[in-house]
Amino acid sequence: MSQKRYLLTPGPTPVPPEVLAAMAEPVIHHRSPDFKDVFNGAVERLQQVFRTRNDVLVFTSSGTGAFESSVVNLLSPGEPVVVVSHGEFGTRWQKLAAAFGCEVVALDYAWGAQPRAEDVARVLSESGARVALLVHSETSTGVVSDIRSLVEACNDAGVISVVDAISSLGAVPLETDDWGVDVVVTGSQKALMTPPGLAFASISERAWARSQEATLPRFYWDWANARKNQAKGSTPFTPATSLVVALNAALELILAEGLESAHARHVALGRACRAGAKAMGLELYSPDNDGAAVLTGILTPEGIDAVALRLALRDRYGITIAGGHGDIAGRLFRIGHIGYVDIFDITTALGAVELQLVEMGTTVQRGAGGAAALAAYAAAV
Amino acid sequence: MSQKRYLLTPGPTPVPPEVLAAMAEPVIHHRSPDFKDVFNGAVERLQQVFRTRNDVLVFTSSGTGAFESSVVNLLSPGEPVVVVSHGEFGTRWQKLAAAFGCEVVALDYAWGAQPRAEDVARVLSESGARVALLVHSETSTGVVSDIRSLVEACNDAGVISVVDAISSLGAVPLETDDWGVDVVVTGSQKALMTPPGLAFASISERAWARSQEATLPRFYWDWANARKNQAKGSTPFTPATSLVVALNAALELILAEGLESAHARHVALGRACRAGAKAMGLELYSPDNDGAAVLTGILTPEGIDAVALRLALRDRYGITIAGGHGDIAGRLFRIGHIGYVDIFDITTALGAVELQLVEMGTTVQRGAGGAAALAAYAAAV
Numbered sequence: 226m227s228q229k230r231y232l233l234t235p236g237p238t239p240v241p242p243e244v245l246a247a248m249a250e251p252v253i254h255h256r257s258p259d260f261k262d263v264f265n266g267a268v269e270r271l272q273q274v275f276r277t278r279n280d281v282l283v284f285t286s287s288g289t290g291a292f293e294s295s296v297v298n299l300l301s302p303g304e305p306v307v308v309v310s311h312g313e314f315g316t317r318w319q320k321l322a323a324a325f326g327c328e329v330v331a332l333d334y335a336w337g338a339q340p341r342a343e344d345v346a347r348v349l350s351e352s353g354a355r356v357a358l359l360v361h362s363e364t365s366t367g368v369v370s371d372i373r374s375l376v377e378a379c380n381d382a383g384v385i386s387v388v389d390a391i392s393s394l395g396a397v398p399l400e401t402d403d404w405g406v407d408v409v410v411t412g413s414q415k416a417l418m419t420p421p422g423l424a425f426a427s428i429s430e431r432a433w434a435r436s437q438e439a440t441l442p443r444f445y446w447d448w449a450n451a452r453k454n455q456a457k458g459s460t461p462f463t464p465a466t467s468l469v470v471a472l473n474a475a476l477e478l479i480l481a482e483g484l485e486s487a488h489a490r491h492v493a494l495g496r497a498c499r500a501g502a503k504a505m506g507l508e509l510y511s512p513d514n515d516g517a518a519v520l521t522g523i524l525t526p527e528g529i530d531a532v533a534l535r536l537a538l539r540d541r542y543g544i545t546i547a548g549g550h551g552d553i554a555g556r557l558f559r560i561g562h563i564g565y566v567d568i569f570d571i572t573t574a575l576g577a578v579e580l581q582l583v584e585m586g587t588t589v590q591r592g593a594g595g596a597a598a599l600a601a602y603a604a605a606v
Numbered sequence: 607m608s609q610k611r612y613l614l615t616p617g618p619t620p621v622p623p624e625v626l627a628a629m630a631e632p633v634i635h636h637r638s639p640d641f642k643d644v645f646n647g648a649v650e651r652l653q654q655v656f657r658t659r660n661d662v663l664v665f666t667s668s669g670t671g672a673f674e675s676s677v678v679n680l681l682s683p684g685e686p687v688v689v690v691s692h693g694e695f696g697t698r699w700q701k702l703a704a705a706f707g708c709e710v711v712a713l714d715y716a717w718g719a720q721p722r723a724e725d726v727a728r729v730l731s732e733s734g735a736r737v738a739l740l741v742h743s744e745t746s747t748g749v750v751s752d753i754r755s756l757v758e759a760c761n762d763a764g765v766i767s768v769v770d771a772i773s774s775l776g777a778v779p780l781e782t783d784d785w786g787v788d789v790v791v792t793g794s795q796k797a798l799m800t801p802p803g804l805a806f807a808s809i810s811e812r813a814w815a816r817s818q819e820a821t822l823p824r825f826y827w828d829w830a831n832a833r834k835n836q837a838k839g840s841t842p843f844t845p846a847t848s849l850v851v852a853l854n855a856a857l858e859l860i861l862a863e864g865l866e867s868a869h870a871r872h873v874a875l876g877r878a879c880r881a882g883a884k885a886m887g888l889e890l891y892s893p894d895n896d897g898a899a900v901l902t903g904i905l906t907p908e909g910i911d912a913v914a915l916r917l918a919l920r921d922r923y924g925i926t927i928a929g930g931h932g933d934i935a936g937r938l939f940r941i942g943h944i945g946y947v948d949i950f951d952i953t954t955a956l957g958a959v960e961l962q963l964v965e966m967g968t969t970v971q972r973g974a975g976g977a978a979a980l981a982a983y984a985a986a987v
Contacts (some may be wrong), residue, residue: 230632237633237847248848249630251611252618252801254926285803286826287666287843293826324825327917414844420633420804422666422846441823443673444705445667463795465803465846466618467629545635 228543233574235364235392235520235547237414237421237563240475244418247474249468255466261458263473268455270476271425274394274417274484275409277401282451285465288391288412291424292358293321295387295408296444299356299432302326307348307357307384309375311338313365313550314389317593318358325441330354336551337366337510342374349382354383355435362393365550367522367559369397373404375601378445380405385432391415391424394565395479396491397518399533407432413468416487418475418564422468491518493605494562494571497598501575504597505589510549510557520561522549523578526587531558534581542577568602609924616745616773616928616942616954618795618802618899621856626797628855629848634848642839644854650837651857652806655798655865656790657774658782660808663832666846669772669793672805673739674702675827676768676789678739680813682821683707688729688738688765690756692719694746694931695770701737706822709825717893717932718747723755730763736816737766743774743902743982746931747941748892750778754785761786766813772796772805776860777872777944778899788813797868799856803849804923854883872899874986875952882956882979886963886970891930891938901942903930904959908970912939915962923958949983 232239233549240248253259271281284291296318300306306327308319311334328353334340340359349357356412357379361372372388379386387408390399395416401409407429414421428436428448436448445462454461479487485538498521499513510522525531531548535558538544549557560574575594581590613620626911634640645664652662665672677699681687687708689700692715704710712735715721721740730738738760742753753769753872760767768789771780775790776797782790788810809817809829817829826843833960835842860868879892879902891903906912916939919925930938941955956975963970 230634232633232635234635237844238634240633245630245632248624251626252613252621253611254613254615254618254793255802257920257926285666285668286671289843290667290826321825324828325823388681412844414633420848421636421844422845422849442706444702445671447705461619462670463793463802464668465801465849466800468803468846468849539638545638 226264228328229571230543231545231570233544233546233560233566233570235413235415235559235563238418238561238564239566240418240420241565243478244471245476248420248471250467253466255459260466261399263470264459265302267473267476268468270473270480273480274476275401275405275427276427277400279401279429280452280455281425281427282448282455283464283469284424284446286424287421287423288410288424289317290446291410291412291426292318293391294426294448295406295410296322296325296327297441297443297446298436298448299385299387299439300325300327303328305330305352307345307354309340309345309359310334311340311359311366311368312336312363314363315360318371318389322358331528332445337368339368340370340375342378345375346378346382349378349384354384359386359389361388361390361399362397362519364392364520367517367520369393369516369519372399376404378404392519393599395487395605399489401427413472416563417472418478419472420468422465423472448593484584487597491563493602494518494566494568496605497568497571497602498560498562501594501598502570502603505575505579505594510553519563520559522557522559524556525558526582529585529587531556534558534585537581537584538577541581544574544577546574568599571598580589607625611924612926612951612954614925614927614941614943614947614951616796616827616940616944617793619942619945620800621799621801621945622859622946624859625852625856629801629852631848631851634847636840636844641847644851646839648727648850648854648857651854651861654861655857656782657780657784657806660782660810661836662806662808663829663836664804664841664845664850665827667805668802669791669805671827672791672793672807673770674713675708675807675829676791677703677708678822678824678827678873679817679829680766680768680820681706681708684709686711686733688713688726688733690721690726690740691715692721692741692749692751693717693744695744696741697956699770703739707740718749720749720757721751723752723759725761726756727759730759730765734898735765737768740769740770742769742771742777742780743900745773745901748898750897750900751773757785757787766816773885773944776868779813779869784809794853797944798853799859800853801849803846804853835908839967853925872944873982874900875899875947875949877986878949878952878979878983879941879943881932881982882952882975886956886960886975891934900944901933903938903940905937906939907963910963910966910968912937915939915966918962918965919958922962925955925958927955947979
């Protein structure tokens with residue numbers, strides 16, 4: 226039998242068959258009425274998932290591209306910008322802002338830490354920055370920050386907040402309008418259950434006003450041009466039409482489930498994965514609380530190489546999970562549970578980890594992980 | 607019966623069913639060995655289609671994005687750059703370079719004109735520019751420029767040539783290495799028979815050297831970072847994995863046909879389309895020669911609105927063709943014949959034009975267009 230495959234990384238994530246089927250439809254022209262209907266429908270559904278009435282712009286790019294659009298539309302050369310980092314992606318946004326000649330005011334935490342609103346308030350006040358870049362779900366660690374309080378600190382200081390919600394939007398609550406988030410950036414390939422290649426940014430009125438003063442050069446990422454074209458039901462440059470069709474199908478599924486149900490499902494999957502890992506005697510790397518609903522970071526037992534474990538899971542069982550970065554790469558593996566994931570994906574991943582850890586000489590109580598995961602899930606739903 | 611659809615625009619173009627099926631395969635992770643094999647295979651096949659040993663970088667974006675990458679990797683603020691325009695896309699590249707603060711030295715021709723090497727040589731010499739932006743196939747007019755001679759003028763002056771080959775590569779000959787083209791940019795959605803969302807740039811050693819001196823800011827478009835990651839079989843940021851899988855399938859089809867055969871097919875389709883249009887008594891807008899193998903621009907008879915014609919073709923016959931821009935929008939329609947197109951697509955398009963022109967009160971000899979197209983095709987192959 227050809228090996229079945231399971232994708233359990235925190236992005237790209239598995240895509241529902243209906244969405245894959247939509248991807249395979251014949252290509253339509255991006256200035257045709259067929260496309261216009263799909264595109265407008267997708268943008269309207271994105272607004273529902275973003276919980277906003279703001280414009281949501283669609284870019285053909287990865288999430289990093291849409292995040293770059295925020296930097297080049299909101300900032301000017303030499304301008305200070307506060308960039309909060311508590312993991313790989315915060316550090317990426319610091320490099321991005323520095324690449325564009327901004328004066329990066331870094332608020333750095335250890336990997337795995339939770340950024341604090343009072344620190345953000347202090348750094349904003351000291352720096353005089355008018356824009357802050359924040360990470361909602363830090364995919365490298367599994368930490369989901371209390372973005373509401375961080376954004377509140379920005380709003381108290383009259384500072385525009387740009388939130389990397391790439392692995393969080395659709396998985397955990399993010400109330401763009403109610404919380405007053407100026408710019409929310411996400412990508413198609415995480416909780417939105419679509420293949421990678423599209424990225425989105427919602428933009429508040431205040432951010433639009435700011436973008437008119439910001440002088441960093443932009444063309445492909447120009448928000449004003451994108452808005453003008455989206456008003457006509459298309460994009461300035463040929464978009465990934467097949468991905469837009471797929472996205473629209475995925476958003477219909479998400480809204481049919483309901484955002485609150487999706488959030489509850491992610492909480493339940495997180496609980497199940499953590500309970501299973503602990504029952505197997507494994508140590509958690511990501512936080513052990515309901516906030517960590519995007520992915521579960523787990524440390525291997527002493528002496529077990531996480532890279533070897535992942536390779537074996539892939540080669541022997543067809544299961545792709547994520548590794549770790551930096552110092553912890555030899556011990557950390559991450560199971561993503563965002564998007565089109567259910568409890569049996571979790572028990573499958575834990576089952577494969579059990580099989581392989583025993584193979585590698587670890588003592589694991591047979592079935593304990595799966596049993597605990599099922600029980601935690603049952604209690605959660 | 608639900609209406610059959612025909613996409614006959616010069617991009618996006620129709621995609622073969624095998625490629626659509628590849629698009630619908632389950633998503634794979636962009637750092638997995640499964641992806642690495644597909645990605646490396648696609649890049650190697652791209653090099654064959656580009657006719658180059660240079661690096662070919664893959665961006666998740668539309669063609670404009672990859673073209674922007676050339677500007678930001680090769681130029682510095684305030685630096686002169688020669689930008690040749692003989693249609694909409696040349697003008698777009700002038701705006702792009704201006705948006706990044708370059709001093710645009712415009713070499714402008716009337717829409718539909720052929721740029722001349724001696725003009726390029728003169729402007730290069732007068733301006734002192736070290737980079738020139740050129741258009742191979744000007745999609746707005748159907749003119750395919752004699753890019754070999756234009757590039758030769760650049761090389762004689764020691765100037766780096768950047769060629770927009772977005773609608774030409776794979777349809778008409780472009781010998782990147784033999785002709786010494788420094789940078790060739792194309793997109794997935796034209797002759798490469800893949801849905802839109804990927805774009806590519808091949809980069810010569812001279813262009814690599816230049817990019818190390820160029821100071822325009824870049825992050826998403828950074829060539830050096832892309833090259834570093836491609837050496838490991840992936841991309842710096844999550845690519846449109848499904849599109850890469852589709853591209854690889856499409857490139858296999860293209861190389862199985864053979865590049866020379868594909869070029870000959872495009873010449874034959876261009877001859878057929880022009881012969882058919884003329885037999886119907888219609889005036890050509892695009893050049894009436896074998897160079898114009900990408901698309902055929904046709905003027906409606908006096909008093910027939912091209913927009914109304916196109917809308918009727920779409921609504922009554924399911925056929926999408928392209929319109930015109932600017933002054934000529936009321937008279938011009940364009941039939942694309944790049945990529946996955948055969949002679950029967952041409953006779954279908956001409957047949958629908960015939961039906962609709964008669965409906966709109968024009969006298970057209972029944973069947974003359976199709977007959978002439980078939981005869982021209984038969985004579986060409």
